[in-house]
Amino acid sequence: MCFEPDTKKKTPVPCPVPLTELMEELPVVQGRSQPIRVLSRLTIVMSDSSHYRASCPEYRPFDLLAVQPQTDKLFLSACMTYDVDIICISVSERLPFFYKRAPVYGALERGVVFEVSYAASIRDATRRRYTLSNAMFHSDVCKGKSVIVSSAAVKALELRGPHDVMNLTQLFGLSDRDGRDAVTTNCRAALLHGESRKTAGGIIRTFRRAEEQKEEQSPVAKRSRHDAAETKPV
Amino acid sequence: MVRVKSRYLLCEVNATDRNLLLLLDDRAVTVAVKDVVQRIHGDYGAALCSFGFSVKYLNAVTGIIFLRFPKRCYKLLWSALPFITSIEARGKKITCFLNCIYVGGTIRTCQKFLIRYNAHQLRRMLPKCKNEEERRDVQQAILDCCLTRNHTDESEDALESEEDE
Numbered sequence: 001m002c003f004e005p006d007t008k009k010k011t012p013v014p015c016p017v018p019l020t021e022l023m024e025e026l027p028v029v030q031g032r033s034q035p036i037r038v039l040s041r042l043t044i045v046m047s048d049s050s051h052y053r054a055s056c057p058e059y060r061p062f063d064l065l066a067v068q069p070q071t072d073k074l075f076l077s078a079c080m081t082y083d084v085d086i087i088c089i090s091v092s093e094r095l096p097f098f099y100k101r102a103p104v105y106g107a108l109e110r111g112v113v114f115e116v117s118y119a120a121s122i123r124d125a126t127r128r129r130y131t132l133s134n135a136m137f138h139s140d141v142c143k144g145k146s147v148i149v150s151s152a153a154v155k156a157l158e159l160r161g162p163h164d165v166m167n168l169t170q171l172f173g174l175s176d177r178d179g180r181d182a183v184t185t186n187c188r189a190a191l192l193h194g195e196s197r198k199t200a201g202g203i204i205r206t207f208r209r210a211e212e213q214k215e216e217q218s219p220v221a222k223r224s225r226h227d228a229a230e231t232k233p234v
Numbered sequence: 235m236v237r238v239k240s241r242y243l244l245c246e247v248n249a250t251d252r253n254l255l256l257l258l259d260d261r262a263v264t265v266a267v268k269d270v271v272q273r274i275h276g277d278y279g280a281a282l283c284s285f286g287f288s289v290k291y292l293n294a295v296t297g298i299i300f301l302r303f304p305k306r307c308y309k310l311l312w313s314a315l316p317f318i319t320s321i322e323a324r325g326k327k328i329t330c331f332l333n334c335i336y337v338g339g340t341i342r343t344c345q346k347f348l349i350r351y352n353a354h355q356l357r358r359m360l361p362k363c364k365n366e367e368e369r370r371d372v373q374q375a376i377l378d379c380c381l382t383r384n385h386t387d388e389s390e391d392a393l394e395s396e397e398d399e
Contacts, residue, residue, distance in 0.1 A: 030358060122317055157250065160316045161333035167312050 039063040039191070043088060046074050052082060064194045066115065072097040079107035085194045086113055086148070089138055091120045091131040104142045113190045114138060116172060117152030118165065135172035144178035148186045240286060241308040242344045243337055245315070247297035249330035258294045262323035267301065267315070274314040282307045290341060296352075299332070300344060308337075353379045 017040075028035050041064035044052055052067060059065055066086035069075040078087055080103060087107065090096065107114070116135045121128040139147060149169055153159050160168070162183055169179035249255055267287070271279040286304035293299075303311050312334070320329045335351065338344040356376050363369040 028358075030354065118316070122319065128317075157248075157319065157329060157331055160331065161335065163334050163337070164312075164316045164332075167309060167334075168316050170309060171313050 039194075041066055041086075043068060046070060046078070049074060049077070052078075052084075060198070063198070064190065065197070070096050072099070075099055076103045079103035079110075079112065083197060084112060085190050085197060086115045088115045088117075089134050091117055091134065091152075092127050094130060095134045095137060098137075099141065101141055108142065108146050111189065111193045113146045113148050113186050113193075114142065115148050115150055117150045118160070118168060119151050119153040119158040122158055122160075132171060139173040139178075144174045146186055146189070147172075147174065147178070147182045148190060149182045238286070239305040239339070241303050241305050241337055241339060242290065242341055243301040243303065243308070243312065243315075243334050244344050244348060245299045245301060245332045245334050247299060247321075247328075247330050248333055249297070249328055251328075252297075254326065254328045255297045255330075256294050257323040257326055257328065258292060258297070258321065259323060260289045260292055262321055263289050263292060263299055263301075266318055266321040267311075270318050271311055271314045274317055275310065279310065279314065283311055287311070298348065300341065305339075349379070 040062050042059060042062040043066040045068045046052055047070040064086060065084045066088055067074075067078050067082060067084050068088035068090060069078045070090075075087075075097060076099075078084065104114075116131065116138070118131065121131040135147075147169075149165055149172070151159050151165075166179050166183050169182050170176070172179075174182060247255060247258065264287075267289075268280065268283055271283045275282075282304070286302070288302045289299060290302050291298075291300040315332050315334065318330075318332055320327050322328070336344060336347045338347065353376070356372055356379070360369070360372050360376070363372060
């Protein structure tokens, strides 16, 4: 996932870098037969309601749209009305406000997910405390539903493997099942939500049968049990 | 009698400089893990870690480690592992992270997985070979591990040495 710089006030919204400029050929992750998909996302750090403009044409090229509200009211409107995919929970400071269950459940019903990133917690101890406390508070409020965990890494060494992250989420106060969903199912839900937001209605996916079968035959080495269970009935 | 159960974590050390991996030894890894558990979970974690935790196997060339944890608390101890950013070995600091690829109840299943995993790595290596010699070596290694797997499950030592290329 590409991390674009946050928009400051008055600065224009940057355009995502086209994939062909980044890399000639996308790498294939082990255990899969297809190359990875790279998407672009925009994170808007909001301290004022003018920072987010609804249906702005500059948001169009991004696959995912995320907001990080800084105040109580913005959080409420982000959960209830804004047309975004992800709401970020701050990891580098104390949670600037407290919220109740109502707005969070409003967001859950609309299919918006909440995001916690873990790379800051690997970097130093104070931010680790903030990350953990904010994540625990959040998972108390939402009972562990529809949380996604992302890396937000700036160096390659801050990335962690999927199993490690799944297990790390138990420090965030998620149960085993919710932790697994936070890395697998909820992320996919966020992507689909982003796609349907872009096309403004719904989407119909078509895929070739042959590719599907090839994927099934791929070695089970890196596929989690959950993943395997999901693809088998197809 | 009920026997003591444990979990084995198969971890891969990913470092920026692969030559530094050769410095790794059991002690360094043990110290690094105990240190990080102490840092994350405090005295309670350190106490859990002091009993029944050990580094069972370490391959400095491929950077593969088997860690053994008591089954009762392996999740707690495992959750501290992502916070490892460097391992200090022989006076040098290796910046790296541990990537856990498999969790098994016995060392045998871990070994089986590792063999399959390494064979798969070889197959991925094949299209990336630069010159003819490398290519032949990798092909030979794949052939060898296919043969050993079909005949006996035992002769894995021969296999291990092949995979280091």
